[in-house]
Amino acid sequence: MANKVFSKDAWLEALGGLKEHYRVFLPLKDGDFFTYKPIEEAKKIHFDYDNTRLSPKGLIFPQSERMFEFSLDTQDPEANILKEAPKDDSPRAIVGVRPCDAHAVGLVRRNFDNPEYRDPWWVKHVEAATYVGLGCNAPCATCFCKSVGGGPFNEEGLDAMMVDLGDRFLVRALTEKGEEFLSRVQGGEAADEEVLKEARELAQKVTDEMPDTVPTGRLKDLPVMALFEAPFWEEVAFACLNCGTCTYLCPTCWCFDIQDEVYKTEGIRLRNWDSCMFPLFTLHGSGHNPRDQKFQRVRQRFMHKLKYYVDKYGDGVQCSGCGRCVQFCPVNIDIRRVCGLMDAYEPGA
Amino acid sequence: MKNLLEHIGIEPGRLHFSWISSAEATKFVDVANQVYEAVKEVGPAQVFIKRLAEVA
Amino acid sequence: MIQYTDKIREIAGRLLKDGTVEVFIGYRKGTVPMMNEPVLIRDPDQVDTLHWDVNCGLNLCNYLTRRTEKIGILATGCNSRNIVTHIIENQIKREQLYIVGIPCTGMVDHRAVKRAVGGKEILSAEQQGEKLIVKGADFEKTFEIKEILQSNCAVCRHRNPVEVDEMVADPVPEQEGVEPYKDVESVEGMEPRKKWEFFTRLISRCLRCYACRNACPLCYCPTCFVDESRPQWVGKSNDPTDTMTFHFLRAYHCAGRCTDCGACERVCPVGISMRQFTKKLNKDAEELFSWEAGLTLEQRPPLDVYRPDDYNDFIK
Amino acid sequence: MNDWQPKITTFLCHWCSYGAADLAGVSRLQYPPNFRIIRVPCSGRVSPKFILAALRHGSDGVWVSG
Numbered sequence: 001m002a003n004k005v006f007s008k009d010a011w012l013e014a015l016g017g018l019k020e021h022y023r024v025f026l027p028l029k030d031g032d033f034f035t036y037k038p039i040e041e042a043k044k045i046h047f048d049y050d051n052t053r054l055s056p057k058g059l060i061f062p063q064s065e066r067m068f069e070f071s072l073d074t075q076d077p078e079a080n081i082l083k084e085a086p087k088d089d090s091p092r093a094i095v096g097v098r099p100c101d102a103h104a105v106g107l108v109r110r111n112f113d114n115p116e117y118r119d120p121w122w123v124k125h126v127e128a129a130t131y132v133g134l135g136c137n138a139p140c141a142t143c144f145c146k147s148v149g150g151g152p153f154n155e156e157g158l159d160a161m162m163v164d165l166g167d168r169f170l171v172r173a174l175t176e177k178g179e180e181f182l183s184r185v186q187g188g189e190a191a192d193e194e195v196l197k198e199a200r201e202l203a204q205k206v207t208d209e210m211p212d213t214v215p216t217g218r219l220k221d222l223p224v225m226a227l228f229e230a231p232f233w234e235e236v237a238f239a240c241l242n243c244g245t246c247t248y249l250c251p252t253c254w255c256f257d258i259q260d261e262v263y264k265t266e267g268i269r270l271r272n273w274d275s276c277m278f279p280l281f282t283l284h285g286s287g288h289n290p291r292d293q294k295f296q297r298v299r300q301r302f303m304h305k306l307k308y309y310v311d312k313y314g315d316g317v318q319c320s321g322c323g324r325c326v327q328f329c330p331v332n333i334d335i336r337r338v339c340g341l342m343d344a345y346e347p348g349a
Numbered sequence: 350m351k352n353l354l355e356h357i358g359i360e361p362g363r364l365h366f367s368w369i370s371s372a373e374a375t376k377f378v379d380v381a382n383q384v385y386e387a388v389k390e391v392g393p394a395q396v397f398i399k400r401l402a403e404v405a
Numbered sequence: 406m407i408q409y410t411d412k413i414r415e416i417a418g419r420l421l422k423d424g425t426v427e428v429f430i431g432y433r434k435g436t437v438p439m440m441n442e443p444v445l446i447r448d449p450d451q452v453d454t455l456h457w458d459v460n461c462g463l464n465l466c467n468y469l470t471r472r473t474e475k476i477g478i479l480a481t482g483c484n485s486r487n488i489v490t491h492i493i494e495n496q497i498k499r500e501q502l503y504i505v506g507i508p509c510t511g512m513v514d515h516r517a518v519k520r521a522v523g524g525k526e527i528l529s530a531e532q533q534g535e536k537l538i539v540k541g542a543d544f545e546k547t548f549e550i551k552e553i554l555q556s557n558c559a560v561c562r563h564r565n566p567v568e569v570d571e572m573v574a575d576p577v578p579e580q581e582g583v584e585p586y587k588d589v590e591s592v593e594g595m596e597p598r599k600k601w602e603f604f605t606r607l608i609s610r611c612l613r614c615y616a617c618r619n620a621c622p623l624c625y626c627p628t629c630f631v632d633e634s635r636p637q638w639v640g641k642s643n644d645p646t647d648t649m650t651f652h653f654l655r656a657y658h659c660a661g662r663c664t665d666c667g668a669c670e671r672v673c674p675v676g677i678s679m680r681q682f683t684k685k686l687n688k689d690a691e692e693l694f695s696w697e698a699g700l701t702l703e704q705r706p707p708l709d710v711y712r713p714d715d716y717n718d719f720i721k
Numbered sequence: 722m723n724d725w726q727p728k729i730t731t732f733l734c735h736w737c738s739y740g741a742a743d744l745a746g747v748s749r750l751q752y753p754p755n756f757r758i759i760r761v762p763c764s765g766r767v768s769p770k771f772i773l774a775a776l777r778h779g780s781d782g783v784w785v786s787g
Contacts, residue, residue, distance in 0.1 A: 370741065
């Protein structure tokens with residue numbers, strides 16, 4: 001696989017030259033935080049963010065996405081027929097993705113792209129995307145990717161990886177898509193062994209220094225009902241406001257809700273992010289709500305991520321350790337603490 | 350209600366309240382004319398109209 | 406704030422032990438800097454988890470809704486006014502509560518601090534008297550707390566609780582000469598079109614996560630209007646008109662009830678200043694009805710009663 | 722632009738203004754035809770949501786009369 005080294009200025013210039021091949025998205029400063037935007041909107045690009053406030057999942061799985069369009073005009077011969085909404089699936093490059101967010105794509109793939117069920121839009125959007133990662137030289141105190149199967153330089157889910165070497169970026173292709181991307185990038189020079197070694201040592205050092213703080217080892221062996229009935233849920237959930245911050249910022253939360261909207265004789269069917277924190281999420285048409293109480297909803301979120309997922313797919317936890325929910329939960333409900341409680345739980349004790 | 354709507358940028362001429370007794374047909378016609386003139390003055394509504402969702 | 410924390414622990418321990426209350430609602434120290442977690446304790450042995458500092462900017466009154474026990478609760482000026490509003494609106498009984506009053510000099514705006522250190526990661530933030538010492542991997546900065554207050558605290562006129570059973574310390578002097586509605590006035594001076602643009606831009610980042618609604622102690626309806634489906638008043642996508650409808654009606658439902666506690670702004674994950682909506686209503690309530698919410702248990706709120714001299718200039 | 726006619730959603734109290742409108746009709750008094758009248762049992766029935774819903778559906782004006 002190809003490797004190239006760019007001076008930082010040359011790299012920014014090269015990204016600007018990709019317009020004819022890709023729609024390029026990258027983290028741009030928006031007020032107090034960074035968010036993924038098209039490169040055309042960039043006033044200044046700096047790859048010095050911790051991470052974006054919202055994960056890049058919104059580029060693949062928009063908060064609100066048109067699925068179908070329909071007409072209610074009785075004169076229209078195609079009235080009441082759902083037609084797939086047009087989508088732009090031209091190639092796009094998402095540059096500067098942190099490894100945790102790329103790792104999350106793999107976790108979500110199990111839901112959207114599996115032998116039983118394939119979500120056409122999610123799959124097409126992912127296929128059209130080239131993920132160019134940026135290794136984390138300085139993981140945050142709230143990061144715990146290493147504890148959940150990732151790492152600050154984890155390559156899983158990425159097509160290419162940038163490594164910040166002070167005044168230069170080393171860009172390494174990891175897949176064929178990444179190879180293609182790198183071949184289209186102008187400038188840069190092939191990396192020699194010395195640079196590669198420097199990058200390897202950096203990655204090793206950062207990874208080794210990062211603490212592995214969140215225990216997840218026992219989760220898969222604990223009986224599911226025991227965890228479900230564990231006594232700590234009320235206490236964990238007390239402070240929760242039942243807002244959707246954690247689920248909306250999370251790169252691995254995939255739940256959505258389908259709505260029809262009509263204006264005059266035109267209508268659309270769209271899907272919106274939904275959140276298990278909302279009472280409406282499980283409200284039945286009959287008026288009954290099986291998850292009526294706050295602690296049940298909080299329990300659902302953690303059990304789904306840390307237990308049901310593990311049991312269903314026999315792998316991982318459904319968390320990439322990005323730490324967004326830890327940082328931005330308005331009432332400081334910390335998934336690391338909850339995971340610790342669950343992992344250490346002794347049924348019957 | 351009116352004050353907050355105006356605060357977010359709905360023109361003052363759009364929302365009207367009145368008290369009219371069922372015997373006050375002439376007042377009704379008066380106020381109807383005032384309301385009509387006021388709305389006509391501010392012109393067609395431009396904002397706060399929900400059409401099809403502007404989403405991806 | 407060590408003194409407050411110690412005193413709070415002492416009071417909570419006493420109340421739980423002698424059975425005055427069954428549960429006590431306070432804060433515990435957060436796992437990340439400048440975030441504390443509301444906590445409910447039942448056992449006098451747990452009082453050591455209680456904590457108080459300048460990062461307790463949520464509104465604990467929020468946690469009273471639909472509780473039936475005898476509750477001990479911490480209350481700053483704005484929190485106590487919300488408790489009064491809760492009592493007036495029959496959401497809780499006065500006899501159920503033992504209110505532990507905290508004279509408050511304001512809470513720290515965690516976004517302002519983060520901005521002031523250039524968006525760098527903050528690893529610790531310790532309060533020492535009037536100062537906040539913030540440390541990161543490669544910096545240390547000391548702030549005067551009064552310069553980094555939440556914007557609502559900076560213009561607060563009711564720092565001392567209005568309804569208490571016991572105070573943790575002597576009342577603090579109230580701020581004189583604050584101009585709480587300056588920003589509202591500047592918006593009032595705009596053309597309608599400009600106002601619309603101002604508010605559209607203000608809420609453009611909104612995710613519809615409803616943290617502002619849920620953090621607000623006034624929002625206790627069993628079913629919020631955004632969740633009603635027959636009829637559906639507002640769409641569920643992040644369409645700008647729907648978002649505006651949500652913010653407008655959320656604010657409007659707080660008319661004459663909002664105490665400007667700032668919890669809505671504090672919890673917003675994308676930093677929207679939704680107090681721009683509610684402050685206009687507070688200003689109107691004050692100017693038209695001489696009313697500030699939650700100051701007394703004796704009087705009904707203005708939208709609750711009819712008086713012949715009520716403001717009615719808008720009615721033809 | 723001058724022949725543009727507004728649509729005005731109008732909430733009238735059954736006992737007051739709706740009666741007045743009726744009386745105006747019976748008395749052959751002329752008034753503009755731009756009102757889309759919704760009769761409510763009392764103007765207190767009109768929730769702020771109704772007014773917003775009217776605006777969201779594209780009304781150029783809203784008139785609530787008790």
